[in-house]
Amino acid sequence: MAATLAKVPACVLKSGILASLRFNSVAKCSSQRAYSMATLPFLCSVFREKSSIRQRPLDLLVRARTALGNWKMDMRQQSNYAYRGAVSTKNALDEQKHDSEEETSQETLRHDINDNDMVSVVPRADIKGKCVIANTNIKAGTHLFTLYGDKQRQPTLYTIQVASHAHIHPEGKLIFVNHSCSPNTQFQFSPSWDLYAARDILPGEELTFDYTTTEWQMAQPFQCSCCSTKCIHKVQGFYFLNADQKAERDGVLSPVIKKQLKEQTASE
Numbered sequence: 001m002a003a004t005l006a007k008v009p010a011c012v013l014k015s016g017i018l019a020s021l022r023f024n025s026v027a028k029c030s031s032q033r034a035y036s037m038a039t040l041p042f043l044c045s046v047f048r049e050k051s052s053i054r055q056r057p058l059d060l061l062v063r064a065r066t067a068l069g070n071w072k073m074d075m076r077q078q079s080n081y082a083y084r085g086a087v088s089t090k091n092a093l094d095e096q097k098h099d100s101e102e103e104t105s106q107e108t109l110r111h112d113i114n115d116n117d118m119v120s121v122v123p124r125a126d127i128k129g130k131c132v133i134a135n136t137n138i139k140a141g142t143h144l145f146t147l148y149g150d151k152q153r154q155p156t157l158y159t160i161q162v163a164s165h166a167h168i169h170p171e172g173k174l175i176f177v178n179h180s181c182s183p184n185t186q187f188q189f190s191p192s193w194d195l196y197a198a199r200d201i202l203p204g205e206e207l208t209f210d211y212t213t214t215e216w217q218m219a220q221p222f223q224c225s226c227c228s229t230k231c232i233h234k235v236q237g238f239y240f241l242n243a244d245q246k247a248e249r250d251g252v253l254s255p256v257i258k259k260q261l262k263e264q265t266a267s268e
């Protein structure tokens with residue numbers, strides 16, 4: 001399939017992707033979406049004469065790239081929570097350094113690298129908000145953001161939990177990174193909290209991470225629109241996941257979630 005797509009002229013491919021997205025926009029579930037992506041080459045030729053994607057809303061382009069990225073990932077059969085292990089070395093360090101809850105030092109987190117040129121913040125109409133997209137090919141393991149910002153006791157829809165009662169309101173573009181149940185980025189927690197590409201990311205593809213790997217109980221739960229086959233539908237924090245969903249996230253959890261999980265298990 002990838003080889004076939006490679007032979008399709010770029011303009012035809014773009015129009016085909018738009019057509020596929022029209023179907024995607026009415027598709028309610030991942031199987032319909034998968035069908036849409038499987039018929040992409042056919043739709044490419046049907047929509048050969050359609051107008052340039054530049055005339056379309058940027059939102060469609062973002063979704064096209066994201067869908068294509070997800071499809072490529074599926075093709076690689078990365079079904080077992082694919083992003084785990086992309087940058088696993090630091091997790092070993094995390095095990096050693098975060099056995100006890102350790103509040104993240106604001107000073108050590110302060111870097112100027114969050115406004116990197118690899119990504120842009122753009123509107124995303126379907127959630128009436130913004131999102132972060134890649135401006136270029138981003139290789140798996142690439143450093144994207146360092147978490148820094150004001151620390152507060154109460155969580156909000158924007159904060160990232162760094163201790164039981166400490167939440168950082170991220171500065172920079174990181175604040176606009178949305179959730180996905182099959183994310184293409186993940187946090188590493190040592191020495192600072194940094195977001196890395198968990199797989200190769202295409203230009204125009206939306207960057208996402210799994211909020212349940214950092215949030216125990218979220219301030220504002222929401223209905224997930226990621227359409228992943230692994231979608232948990234209602235995103236409300238790690239605490240609310242079922243046993244299988246919790247097990248799938250083993251290895252990518254923040255030290256805070258690990259600690260709270262340990263405490264919960266001990267008290268049961």
Ligand SMILES: C[S@@+](CC[C@H](N)C(=O)[O-])C[C@H]1O[C@@H](n2cnc3c(N)ncnc32)[C@H](O)[C@@H]1O
Pocket residue numbers: 127128129130131157158159175176177178179180220222223224225226
């Ligand atoms: C940290 S903000 C992310 C930026 C946000 N999209 C914005 O424009 O302000 C988190 C909020 O974005 C929305 N969001 C993030 N991921 C989502 C998803 N997968 N499905 C639906 N809404 C999502 C939810 O409203 C959530 O409370």
